[in-house]
Amino acid sequence: MSGMKILEIGTFYRPFLYGKPRSKIIVTSRRQRVAKILSSISVHHVTVLSDENALSLLAHHALGTKNFDVQQFLYEIGEYLVKRCKNLPLAVKAVGGILRTKVNPKDLEDITARDRKILSILSSLQTLSKLIVSKSSGLKLKDLGKLSLLQGEIYIMELQNVVNVQEVIDARLMHKPSLNKIRLAWSNNLDNSRNEMLEAEVPNSLKPQENLSSLEIDFYGGAKL
Numbered sequence: 001m002s003g004m005k006i007l008e009i010g011t012f013y014r015p016f017l018y019g020k021p022r023s024k025i026i027v028t029s030r031r032q033r034v035a036k037i038l039s040s041i042s043v044h045h046v047t048v049l050s051d052e053n054a055l056s057l058l059a060h061h062a063l064g065t066k067n068f069d070v071q072q073f074l075y076e077i078g079e080y081l082v083k084r085c086k087n088l089p090l091a092v093k094a095v096g097g098i099l100r101t102k103v104n105p106k107d108l109e110d111i112t113a114r115d116r117k118i119l120s121i122l123s124s125l126q127t128l129s130k131l132i133v134s135k136s137s138g139l140k141l142k143d144l145g146k147l148s149l150l151q152g153e154i155y156i157m158e159l160q161n162v163v164n165v166q167e168v169i170d171a172r173l174m175h176k177p178s179l180n181k182i183r184l185a186w187s188n189n190l191d192n193s194r195n196e197m198l199e200a201e202v203p204n205s206l207k208p209q210e211n212l213s214s215l216e217i218d219f220y221g222g223a224k225l
Contacts, residue, residue, distance in 0.1 A: 054082040054092050061096025098128070127152050133161045142170035153181030153214075159202055160186045160194055160221075168205040177209050185218040194221045 028046075029035045035043045049057065058078050059065050068075040085091035126149045133141050133156065141162060144150070162168060173179065184206070186199065199221050208215065 048087040049082075049089055049092070051079075051082065051087065054085070054087040054089075055079065057089060057092050058082055058096045058099075061093050062099040064100070126150065128154055130155045130157065133158045135161045135163065140167065142167045144171040144173065148172075148175065149178075150176045151178035151180075153183070154179060155183045155185070157185045158187060159184060160199070162198065162202060165198070165201050165205050168202050169207075171206060173206050173208040175209075177211065179209065180212055181214040182208050182212060183214075183216040183218070184220075186220055188219045190219070190221050196221060 027035065032043060048054075055068070055075075055078050056066055058081060059067050062078075063074075068078055081095055082092055085095060128144075128147060128150060129152075131141070131144065131154060141156070141159075173182070184203065186194075203217065203220070
């Protein structure tokens with residue numbers, strides 16, 4: 001909040017000026033200290049989703065349904081995925097969105113039939129148009145290393161959230177010969193929180209395969225390129 005401009009602060013609190021009497025504000029934060037500062041009552045700790053709720057959330061984003069009753073063969077896959085996501089809602093939502101738009105249910109059935117013990121849904125993806133790099137939940141940059149069948153193009157955003165070079169190397173873009181268009185983007189906020197030395201290592205460490213038809217780089221703040 002301290003880094004906000006006056007105009008931004010005004011935009012932030014304006015919606016609260018129109019609340020009805022006895023309205024309540026729910027403040028969420030990953031940091032307990034922030035919650036204690038903003039709250040006059042005790043902090044309520046929110047746990048991860050239950051198995052049932054995590055499955056329901058996955059079904060909602062993957063199939064548009066409340067559960068897997070319509071496609072029972074996906075139930076085991078759903079159980080596996082929510083465990084991999086550790087029942088974290090943002091992670092479950094992200095995986096559900098990928099399954100809904102990118103994965104053919106028949107492909108999932110074939111994978112399950114081949115090997116139920118080492119099932120890996122992500123490794124079957126052939127297209128992933130956008131990846132937003134996160135420091136917390138959701139897909140990480142290194143998760144691209146598991147997607148050996150990727151093809152076409154990919155847009156990798158928020159690269160300022162990369163915390164170490166190994167994560168970049170683990171993306172293994174050099175082993176994806178069918179990936180021919182890559183767009184790399186950092187935040188357009190070029191402030192002092194950016195690590196120029198680390199950013200300088202990202203493009204070289206990604207090492208995309210040599211036969212790219214297009215490589216775009218946006219808001220790069222490294223010391224060199």
